[in-house]
Amino acid sequence: MLEGILIGLTTAFTGTNLLMVIGGCLIGTFIGMLPGLGPMSIIAIMIPVAISIGDPSAALILLAGVYYGAIFGGSTSSILINAPGVASTVATSFDGYPLARQGKAGKALTVAAIASFCGGTIGAILLMIFAPMLASVALLFHSAEYFALMVVGLSAIAAFAGTGQVGKALLMTLLGLIMATVGEGALFNAPRFTMGIMDLQSGFGFITLAMAMFALPEALYLVLDPARSNNEAGGEIKDLRITRDEAKQITPVIGRQSIQGFLIGVLPGAGATIASFLGYAVERNIASKEDQEQFGKGSIKGLAAPEAANNAAATGSFVPLLTLGIPGSGTTAILLGALIALNVTPGPRLMIDEPEVFWAVIVSMYIGNLVLLFLNLPLIPYIAKVLAVPRTFLIPFILFFTLMGAYIGQNNATELLILVGFGICATILRFADYPLAPLLIGFILGQMLEDNFSRSMQLEGGIGFILERPMTMGLLAFAVLLVILPTYRARRARIRAQGIADGD
């Protein structure tokens, strides 16, 4: 492991790569603060830039920096103006905004930054320990197990979607898989489902799809509902310092939530949002009576918990991505797409074949966290000025960046029409409360899923591979169980509830 860290240090500590981290964090914070632009949209916009850099480690470092920066920016806007740019920072606004209203915006930002820093750093240490272990297990897998593992990942994403949403999430995943079969597959050199349209020969562009699924609907919401972007800054930011007593208060909270957040982040489909809400709830429950009163009215514990948890979870979500090549969240799915575009295949072989990419990312996580704490935090009062940009200027620019992101990647104007078309579909899907991340994850995993499926079919000469390999069968059974269980339990609870009502 030490050797790995050294490789990472030598890769990450070159001039360009340091610049990438710092630049990425700043850009991420800057854009993440804007209403309606979450990490997914920002990363999708930055992908063409990252790809044109060419060097996979530099590109991944840049994107990871953007990711942390965006989370940090999101928490800043939820503290200052009670407008979380991202779902994972909603819990931050519970206690962060009241603090800002009391004139303690500076203190709240510092607590959030320290909690994020610790969460991120502890997450990175855990990642360093867990990822190699998981990768060495994953090396034993054959394509049949990979196929089964991806099915488990996809069904877990659907299963964690929430009550009443499992069917919809599953449907979205399948739609993503179906869309992935359009174009020429890797194993069969024949175009499929292109309907004779030349532009579909190479399939749908994943950046186009990512933009259409996330950036465009968010921007359209800002247009549709002006109330979403009302930006009244909540007071002046001054006095960033915290006292020794406060530091003592939040230390155990941060420690617990970093570990819990990381473990939740590793699970596919759970991710930073669940980690932050759960972290907040757990800390409120175990706090002392008088501390409990403070939650929701400006408790620094209530601010530190979700911040530590969501950053640790963001780091944790890199574990399945880097070791199995299976993204657990929308953001890591976009990162996976970027990696594939850079000719890097994440998975257990990544640590062996391209250790400099793997370790550089981990080391850049530390550097990124340091940059956020020591560079971004003091700059926040100035960066926060971006919140004052009127929406009449902001929205055309957001739309323009969405268009540019799709155009630069493909250099094809038809891609822009596809973007607008899918964007409209995605907005309608959001109206009907369909989750969109599963669609994108399904789309990105589709090709790999089919390749592994076909390869195991060819090796074993038929569908029998499922029965012949106990591990494959076990994993597939687990996947089915994951999907059926929440539905079954909800149904039983409902029937029981009805029964009680009848009795009354």
Added chain:
Amino acid sequence: MALDRWIALIILMICLAYGYAAFFTMDATLPPFMQRNPVWPSTFPKILSVIGALVALSVVLGLEKDTGGGKEPDIDFTRLGDYKIGQALFLLGLMVAYALCLRPVGFLGSTMFFLIAGSIVLGERRWFIMIPVAAFASGGIWYLVQEVLGIFLRPWPFFLGV
């Protein structure tokens, strides 16, 4: 029927059309030597279409009731009348126009037009800020993409021959 079930119905249609293509049209063109293969290009789509149709059907029939409740949706489509749909449609139209103009008109012209027209649609009337900002942004981004990233973007209209 709620909007989400209508959408599920549409997806069901897509799955059926997709399944029809996979089951009945794809195998005919398969060369004989590939037919000995245990896996065909249509194998995976066949499986997907069947599972997709089943899941879509279960959503259409509402087999899974929403017991969560209380969760406020991101956006409420019953409040559709309150939303500024006109503006959104106009902006979407602008995006399509941008896509169609980008090649023939060139990057600088179409971007400036897009940014200025977008601001106007949203109700901005401060011309002295709008025009310089749009000009500066399109010039700056063109420079970044073309010179720094090295991706070709035609700056001027096609008849200028660049």
